[in-house]
Amino acid sequence: xxxxxxxxxxxxxxxVSGNEISDRIGISRxxxxxxxxxxxxxxxxxxxxxxxGYQLIREADILxxxxxxxxxxxxxxxxxxxxxxxxxxxxxxxxxAKRAAAAGxxxxxxxxxxxxxxxxGRRGYTWVSQADLNLTCSLLLRPEADAREMASATLFxxxxxxxxxxxxxxAQEERPFAGIKWPNDLIAKSSGKxxxxxxxxxxxxxxxxxxxVIGIGLNLNQTHFPDDLAASATSLRLECDRPFRRLDIxxxxxxxxQALEGLLLDRAxxxxxxxxxxxxLGKTVRIVEQGRPAWIGQAVDLDEEGELVVLDARGQRQTVxxxxxxxxxxxxxxxxTL
Amino acid sequence: MQIQDMIxxxxxxxxxxxxxxxxxxxxxxxxxxxxxxAETPGTAQAGEAEDTRRITAPAESPAVQPPVQDGQWITxxxxxxxxxxxxxxxxxxxxxxxxxxxxxxxxIIEAMKLxxxxxxxxxxxVREILVHDGQRVEYGQPLMRIGEAQ
Numbered sequence: 133x134x135x136x137x138x139x140x141x142x143x144x145x146x147x148v149s150g151n152e153i154s155d156r157i158g159i160s161r162x163x164x165x166x167x168x169x170x171x172x173x174x175x176x177x178x179x180x181x182x183x184x185g186y187q188l189i190r191e192a193d194i195l196x197x198x199x200x201x202x203x204x205x206x207x208x209x210x211x212x213x214x215x216x217x218x219x220x221x222x223x224x225x226x227x228x229a230k231r232a233a234a235a236g237x238x239x240x241x242x243x244x245x246x247x248x249x250x251x252x253g254r255r256g257y258t259w260v261s262q263a264d265l266n267l268t269c270s271l272l273l274r275p276e277a278d279a280r281e282m283a284s285a286t287l288f289x290x291x292x293x294x295x296x297x298x299x300x301x302x303a304q305e306e307r308p309f310a311g312i313k314w315p316n317d318l319i320a321k322s323s324g325k326x327x328x329x330x331x332x333x334x335x336x337x338x339x340x341x342x343x344x345v346i347g348i349g350l351n352l353n354q355t356h357f358p359d360d361l362a363a364s365a366t367s368l369r370l371e372c373d374r375p376f377r378r379l380d381i382x383x384x385x386x387x388x389x390q391a392l393e394g395l396l397l398d399r400a401x402x403x404x405x406x407x408x409x410x411x412x413l414g415k416t417v418r419i420v421e422q423g424r425p426a427w428i429g430q431a432v433d434l435d436e437e438g439e440l441v442v443l444d445a446r447g448q449r450q451t452v453x454x455x456x457x458x459x460x461x462x463x464x465x466x467x468x469t470l
Numbered sequence: 471m472q473i474q475d476m477i478x479x480x481x482x483x484x485x486x487x488x489x490x491x492x493x494x495x496x497x498x499x500x501x502x503x504x505x506x507x508a509e510t511p512g513t514a515q516a517g518e519a520e521d522t523r524r525i526t527a528p529a530e531s532p533a534v535q536p537p538v539q540d541g542q543w544i545t546x547x548x549x550x551x552x553x554x555x556x557x558x559x560x561x562x563x564x565x566x567x568x569x570x571x572x573x574x575x576x577x578i579i580e581a582m583k584l585x586x587x588x589x590x591x592x593x594x595x596v597r598e599i600l601v602h603d604g605q606r607v608e609y610g611q612p613l614m615r616i617g618e619a620q
Binding site for chain 1: 550582
């Protein structure tokens with residue numbers, strides 16, 4: 133019953149009278165009032181005004197199988213996403229996706245958790261996320277591709293996610309909002325802090341791609357970070373001073389994957405858009421690669437595969453294929469020494 | 471042409487599977503030829519150092535001959551960094567003597583933050599591992615040999 137009332141409120145963004153609601157679903161006005169109270173306890177923000185009726189100010193950020201499937205349908209994603217697995221808690225959504233992939237899950241499956249106990253970043257870095265405040269999800273794709281064609285899948289995932297964020301946030305804030313730190317950290321342009329990250333994994337069988345898993349972690353409504361992260365991490369809420377719904381962000385990002393997935397292997401078609409969002413070029417960077425002392429240089433270009441080209445202290449062009457790249461001015465990095 | 475440009479040229483040859491480049495400019499000539507068998511198992515140390523040697527002595531055959539041991543080689547599907555374990559705290563996926571099944575993950579190769587899980591295409595026992603954790607590997611470079619179980 134309360135879901136019917138919520139649906140009517142959503143249909144009428146202005147306001148709708150208690151009489152109209154009670155007529156439409158055949159219950160008394162006092163019953164309407166009770167159900168509205170229940171909706172408010174669920175987290176929906178509903179105003180009741182004399183002579184005007186009820187108005188839905190803000191829908192609650194509820195993540196459930198029902199709200200997710202409704203949101204996918206409302207955003208034209210019902211045909212794109214082939215399967216959904218949603219859980220309250222998991223070790224990491226990438227691990228969920230990989231287990232499902234090994235068991236034969238179809239491409240374009242979505243894995244989402246309200247809480248990750250062992251969220252992961254690159255090479256065992258942990259990803260800390262509070263339950264229900266942030267978005268943690270993974271998308272499983274099964275591109276028909278040779279292993280080497282996947283080289284820039286990380287850049288592609290960063291592009292889709294940043295564009296999704298910008299679609300949603302810019303529409304209301306009217307400014308370019310998110311940029312990318314090479315290869316795919318998501319950065320709030322105004323503060324230079326990290327909004328989220330992506331961990332992309334593939335499995336190779338005989339040099340062919342068996343599957344590609346794109347794990348996305350975005351800080352939405354978290355307002356406090358541990359001391360060691362406070363200088364480098366931020367959230368959409370901190371940047372824009374308003375709360376965000378996980379489903380809105382998720383659908384905005386998925387719509388970009390839907391639009392661009394067919395171009396995954398056609399780097400030339402999207403690398404220009406990626407460059408336009410890239411915050412690393414022209415900056416001083418510090419490179420930490422395994423088996424080599426840290427070094428500082430100037431990020432000058434992307435090569436044709438999307439790898440970062442850095443001028444070292446002697447003016448030699450070096451290509452960075454792996455390792456950690458810090459960028460002066462982003463995420464609290466202001467180097468004075470190595 | 472600077473030595474750095476030559477190295478870059480050789481990298482591009484390797485990456486794109488080009489076996490011969492001849493270049494003539496301002497009175498100097500350069501011929502870079504990559505032996506066709508350079509990417510077969512055995513030339514495990516194929517890398518920049520060896521390429522540099524080939525510039526100066528293009529006619530010389532590679533010093534390392536393909537091994538004749540039995541079993542199947544797992545080679546690097548991409549250029550990147552070889553990791554023996556899922557994370558620095560974890561045990562390696564496999565060690566010499568480990569039994570593997572077809573489809574099992576045996577290592578990760580990272581390229582541009584993309585973690586590529588490499589699976590074994592054969593079941594058997596790991597007979598030798600030619601690379602170490604954190605090592606840069608080239609496309610097609612042999613990583614480990616899977617022999618038949620006893």
